[in-house]
Amino acid sequence: MRFLLEKMEESKHLFEPGGKLEKLYPLYEANDTFLFTPGDTTHSSPHVRDSVDLKRVMITVVVALLPCLLFGIYNVGHQYNEVNQLARNGFAWDMIMGCRFVLPIILVSYAVGGMWEVLFCVVRKHEINEGFLVTGMLFPLTLPPTIPLWQVAVGMSFGIVIGKEIFGGTGFNILNPALTARAFLFFAYPGDIIGDKVWTVMKEGATTIEGFTGATPLGITALVPVGENATVALREAGFTLSSMFHGLEGGSIGETAMIPVLIGAAILLITGVGSWRIMVGGVIGLLVMGYCLNALPAERFIGTTQLPAYYHLVIGGFGFGIVFMATDPVSAAATSKGKWIYGILIGVLVVLIRVANPAYPGGVMLSILFMNVMAPTIDHFVLRAHIRKREAHLRKFSYAKG
Amino acid sequence: MAEFSTRKGFNIRLSGPPSDELKIVEGSGETAVYPQEFAGIKPRLLVKEGDSVKRGSPLYLDKKSPDLRFCSPAAGKVRAIEYGPRRSIQKIGIDIARSQRTEEFSAFEPASLRTAARDRILEVLTTSGYLAYIVERPFSRIANPAVSPKSIFVNAMDTAPFHTDICMAISGHEAAFQAGLHALGRLTDGLVHLVLPGGRKDLSKALTGAEGVEIHRASGPHPAGNTSFHIHNIDPIIPGDVVWTIRADDLIQVGRLLLEGKLPADRVVALGGPGVSNGGACHYRVPNGAPVHRILDGNLSDGEKRVINGDIMGGTQIAADGHLPFRCSGLTIIAEDPSRHFMGWAGPGLGRFSASRAYLSWWLAQGKSWDLGTSQNGSLRSMVLTGLYDKYMPMNIMVDYLVRAVLANDTDEAIQLGILETDPADFALCAFACPSKMDVVGIVRKGLDMIEEEGI
Numbered sequence: 078m079r080f081l082l083e084k085m086e087e088s089k090h091l092f093e094p095g096g097k098l099e100k101l102y103p104l105y106e107a108n109d110t111f112l113f114t115p116g117d118t119t120h121s122s123p124h125v126r127d128s129v130d131l132k133r134v135m136i137t138v139v140v141a142l143l144p145c146l147l148f149g150i151y152n153v154g155h156q157y158n159e160v161n162q163l164a165r166n167g168f169a170w171d172m173i174m175g176c177r178f179v180l181p182i183i184l185v186s187y188a189v190g191g192m193w194e195v196l197f198c199v200v201r202k203h204e205i206n207e208g209f210l211v212t213g214m215l216f217p218l219t220l221p222p223t224i225p226l227w228q229v230a231v232g233m234s235f236g237i238v239i240g241k242e243i244f245g246g247t248g249f250n251i252l253n254p255a256l257t258a259r260a261f262l263f264f265a266y267p268g269d270i271i272g273d274k275v276w277t278v279m280k281e282g283a284t285t286i287e288g289f290t291g292a293t294p295l296g297i298t299a300l301v302p303v304g305e306n307a308t309v310a311l312r313e314a315g316f317t318l319s320s321m322f323h324g325l326e327g328g329s330i331g332e333t334a335m336i337p338v339l340i341g342a343a344i345l346l347i348t349g350v351g352s353w354r355i356m357v358g359g360v361i362g363l364l365v366m367g368y369c370l371n372a373l374p375a376e377r378f379i380g381t382t383q384l385p386a387y388y389h390l391v392i393g394g395f396g397f398g399i400v401f402m403a404t405d406p407v408s409a410a411a412t413s414k415g416k417w418i419y420g421i422l423i424g425v426l427v428v429l430i431r432v433a434n435p436a437y438p439g440g441v442m443l444s445i446l447f448m449n450v451m452a453p454t455i456d457h458f459v460l461r462a463h464i465r466k467r468e469a470h471l472r473k474f475s476y477a478k479g
Numbered sequence: 480m481a482e483f484s485t486r487k488g489f490n491i492r493l494s495g496p497p498s499d500e501l502k503i504v505e506g507s508g509e510t511a512v513y514p515q516e517f518a519g520i521k522p523r524l525l526v527k528e529g530d531s532v533k534r535g536s537p538l539y540l541d542k543k544s545p546d547l548r549f550c551s552p553a554a555g556k557v558r559a560i561e562y563g564p565r566r567s568i569q570k571i572g573i574d575i576a577r578s579q580r581t582e583e584f585s586a587f588e589p590a591s592l593r594t595a596a597r598d599r600i601l602e603v604l605t606t607s608g609y610l611a612y613i614v615e616r617p618f619s620r621i622a623n624p625a626v627s628p629k630s631i632f633v634n635a636m637d638t639a640p641f642h643t644d645i646c647m648a649i650s651g652h653e654a655a656f657q658a659g660l661h662a663l664g665r666l667t668d669g670l671v672h673l674v675l676p677g678g679r680k681d682l683s684k685a686l687t688g689a690e691g692v693e694i695h696r697a698s699g700p701h702p703a704g705n706t707s708f709h710i711h712n713i714d715p716i717i718p719g720d721v722v723w724t725i726r727a728d729d730l731i732q733v734g735r736l737l738l739e740g741k742l743p744a745d746r747v748v749a750l751g752g753p754g755v756s757n758g759g760a761c762h763y764r765v766p767n768g769a770p771v772h773r774i775l776d777g778n779l780s781d782g783e784k785r786v787i788n789g790d791i792m793g794g795t796q797i798a799a800d801g802h803l804p805f806r807c808s809g810l811t812i813i814a815e816d817p818s819r820h821f822m823g824w825a826g827p828g829l830g831r832f833s834a835s836r837a838y839l840s841w842w843l844a845q846g847k848s849w850d851l852g853t854s855q856n857g858s859l860r861s862m863v864l865t866g867l868y869d870k871y872m873p874m875n876i877m878v879d880y881l882v883r884a885v886l887a888n889d890t891d892e893a894i895q896l897g898i899l900e901t902d903p904a905d906f907a908l909c910a911f912a913c914p915s916k917m918d919v920v921g922i923v924r925k926g927l928d929m930i931e932e933e934g935i
Binding site: 081106117122127131132136137203246247352406413416456460463464466474475 | 794
């Protein structure tokens with residue numbers, strides 16, 4: 078390793094001011110600090126610093142996403158093999174076929190995201206931020222496996238440039254870049270991201286398994302007419318609470334199953350990287366809103382209102398969204414109280430959008446983006462309340478003083 | 480008497496704590512003073528090279544407050560005056576004479592200090608320069624004698640590694656400490672608050688039985704030992720208020736001056752930290768202003784070291800070939816560490832110290848003490864408002880927003896958010912834990928400077 082370090086140090090002068098490749102310094106810095114921890118020392122107090130840096134934080138999130146990625150790969154391959162009734166079945170073949178469909182999406186996402194990140198850093202002359210490692214992984218996991226690769230590239234470009242860089246880069250963006258990218262595709266190319274046909278990769282010429290429609294649970298509940306039972310409709314289509322929990326079904330790559338999401342949540346919570354207030358708040362908001370709707374008279378409202386509240390936890394991308402998307406510290410609320418409000422309102426909105434506006438099955442994405450926009454306002458009011466409380470507290474002392 | 484505690488904060492488990500052993504260090508033939516130690520003063524020289532001075536002879540004064548003189552810690556001859564950029568006075572070096580002649584100040588009987596006139600006490604403190612031990616809040620400047628503070632806080636506890644243990648310093652000077660407390664009582668119309676570490680049983684009677692003061696007990700992880708936390712809980716600073724603060728070991732020096740009528744010759748200084756080799760980490764009785772190497776010689780392990788006056792969180796770096804500063808509350812030695820590790824961000828991190836749970840060390844090495852160096856452990860990144868800082872702030876202050884207000888030059892909001900209650904060092908733990916490696920301490924200092932300049 079010493080050899081490598083020496084080589085890096087040797088080539089450093091090329092990238093420093095006055096060097097031939099001066100403009101590419103951010104790229105050099107990124108590679109250099111990726112390979113070796115930086116040799117910077119403290120200049121003033123505090124004289125020692127914690128071992129955690131932004132790289133570690135971001136890598137922790139990527140590690141937390143790995144269970145979702147691995148399960149997603151398996152599930153995509155499994156659906157492909159099963160639905161198309163291919164003879165080559167079994168875990169290994171499922172994984173191989175899954176990789177065949179998922180890895181290109183991930184690679185395109187990272188390549189395009191990384192390209193924009195480097196470009197902006199070079200132009201702006203600041204360091205490459207590790208945040209794109211997370212964005213580049215989050216975005217593909219929210220996409221259907223059938224997404225055309227050019228759309229991945231376009232979506233990622235939109236997410237990084239419009240969602241993040243025009244605000245000034247990491248730390249300044251209002252919206253979660255990965256969700257911005259998905260929302261862009263959702264509205265620009267709805268045919269490739271909504272509907273029944275996109276969630277499972279089909280093989281041309283193969284006959285699908287009997288009874289396969291491709292519909293997702295959300296698509297089914299959205300169509301339940303007034304007075305009918307959504308749970309029964311789901312069961313008739315082959316979805317039970319436990320099957321949706323296990324997630325061996327069509328859907329976006331990373332969000333169908335709950336177990337990998339829960340493992341990811343555990344990693345984020347144990348390491349303290351993700352905010353438990355947002356996650357718990359989201360679940361509370363979702364259940365409360367769900368039970369409120371359950372209390373409506375069944376004969377007068379559409380069937381979705383009668384879907385038991387806890388179904389909303391496992392249907393669709395709520396788990397994935399609240400664990401990985403809503404907790405993005407840049408776009409979420411920053412105050413402790415703000416995080417509660419932010420999380421709860423996301424939960425409430427998810428149910429509202431799903432039930433009241435079935436045309437948008439992507440309720441999770443829209444509610445998180447909406448709350449991203451509202452987060453600074455929430456924080457503003459929390460901050461004003463904090464200042465008022467501080468002043469009231471101090472006034473007590475000035476009164477006591479006479 | 481009040482007891483208060485916090486669970487917010489974090490104790491940095493630095494290796495090499497100073498033991499209770501007391502070693503005597505003789506001075507060498509020279510000493511020096513550094514006017515730049517005191518932020519906010521404008522020094523004007525009162526001596527020139529070659530002048531003879533006594534212990535207690537004024538060397539320079541503060542142009543802004545000409546009564547305040549800073550005196551020589553030893554008798555001898557001014558050897559050299561070194562200037563820095565724009566003719567700022569960097570250092571006044573003094574060759575120490577054999578016979579220690581001392582300047583006489585008014586001495587007080589212990590009993591008379593209870594009733595002594597404020598002006599008489601202040602006169603001694605300003606002409607001797609010992610007023611500089613008293614730090615005024617807000618802005619952490621030398622106390623302004625023209626102002627009567629609403630209360631005075633004496634801090635007898637430390638939570639950051641490492642400082643002189645107050646019981647070691649007070650031993651033998653109990654009367655001086657009590658005299659100092661009585662004198663402080665004459666300087667304010669309000670109360671004098673003495674804050675002791677909660678849960679510590681072996682405290683000196685001079686502390687637990689101190690007279691003429693309100694005794695409080697504070698407990699919790701660092702920064703529970705910071706005076707700001709005490710003020711916040713006992714008598715918070717409202718914009719417009721002035722509060723004086725002093726460290727208990729500095730108050731002993733003040734008390735000795737008032738009782739004896741001459742500058743004390745020595746003080747007790749702790750030496751600790753991972754850079755100290757076996758047996759060297761203990762307490763030393765040293766002449767005031769002695770060369771630092773008199774303490775360090777033979778006590779350091781190999782490699783380049785950083786000498787810090789005070790603790791690793793709020794202390795300042797001093798030169799190893801320099802002299803003990805005026806406010807000297809212990810020396811902490813850590814290794815200069817520019818080393819680079821392959822793929823340091825990966826791996827379980829058993830050998831990496833962190834306040835967060837992102838490394839396995841948090842789970843598996845809970846009681847371990849650490850040989851920390853000066854490595855920044857990462858490079859500077861954009862600030863992200865996460866609320867993380869608030870975990871390390873025991874006061875009712877939202878650190879993210881305070882930092883943001885300062886960065887936006889919004890001094891009004893910074894004041895509303897409580898910046899006047901703080902000292903930059905209170906944010907050292909936030910800076911320590913920040914994954915973006917923000918200079919939170921420097922930002923707050925800039926904010927306080929800005930407000931001081933503009934006026935509240």
